[in-house]
Amino acid sequence: MLLSKSCEYAIRAAVYIAYKSHKNQRTGMIEVAEAIGSPIHFTGKILQAMARRKVISSNKGPHGGFYVKDDRSLFLIDIIRAIDGCELFSACVMGLQTCSDLKPCPMHAQIKPLKDQLLIEFGKKSVNEMVYEYEQNRYFLK
Amino acid sequence: MLLSKSCEYAIRAAVYIAYKSHKNQRTGMIEVAEAIGSPIHFTGKILQAMARRKVISSNKGPHGGFYVKDDRSLFLIDIIRAIDGCELFSACVMGLQTCSDLKPCPMHAQIKPLKDQLLIEFGKKSVNEMVYEYEQNRYFLK
DNA sequence: ATAATAAAAGATAATTTTGTCTTTTATTAA
DNA sequence: TTAATAAAAGACAAAATTATCTTTTATTAT
DSSP states (O other): OOSOHHHHHHHHHHHHHHHHHHTTOOBOHHHHHHHHTOOHHHHHHHHHHHHHTTSSEEEOSTTOEEEOSOTTSOBHHHHHHHHTOSHHHHSOTTOOTTOSSSSOOTTHHHHHHHHHHHHHHHHHOBHHHHHHHHHTTSOOOO | OOSOHHHHHHHHHHHHHHHHHHTTOOBOHHHHHHHHTOOHHHHHHHHHHHHHTTSSEEEOSTTOEEEOSOTTSOBHHHHHHHHTOSHHHHSOTTOOTTOSSSSOOTTHHHHHHHHHHHHHHHHHOBHHHHHHHHHTTSOOOO
């Protein structure tokens, strides 16, 4: 798989939280888990991790919950960085430590451009766009 | 990561085994593990899995060992299929069950061509080519 | 046939990822 | 200041992946 399951949940959760933020609403982990079809407490962990890394915001107490400050400046790559890190875009397909542009593995020339492109695409897609398409019912979150 | 660690080992092992086969030599799991820098017994498991799925061949007994019959018709994709399966090329990046060409997730249009290209590249690269480059010392297997 | 060899198979274990439950802390409203 | 709320944190557990060790089976050469 390209991304870990945690990261898939994180992306879907971020879209849902941003969607609620558009309506000036905060949401809790139970509602998020329900909305994206993920295990409640595991979802809590992921939301906490995103909050710690400033991908999303949170407040405790009544009327607290998770929210997104500005989903126009939040991109898919930010979520991926926070949860999975960037190994996907840098590590060798064959698992060779030595693999680099100077001493490439046999697949380097073919794979590197694809990984670069992947990074570009994840960097271009804002959560805002994703919410927009979600509001249009173009896709579901589970 | 794109491929599992098992699959990375499998690819490197297949190249080494094919390299030995070029010299009309069979090789054992201990030698393979040494050559590619992988844990011996775990390597054994992976070689067994590849043998079971006809990616490589094996013979027990003295002068037995693992070998490759025709590395010109053995492609990277065959190894990946045998060890990791094809989910990498088919599953949705966001983990959505419903994602398809007809009901695409927000990243579908960007990711699908990249996954398709990945599949094509893995389908084009023969183990024979990889052995050739290995013999030229263009890269190491660990 | 027998002994030696080497893969195959099975049992066990460590680690990582994924998932659950409970307690603590911070915030808000009354 | 107190009670209610909801995230944060921590302890725990299941499952999958990665790794190790031992026993069994098949093959070959003698």
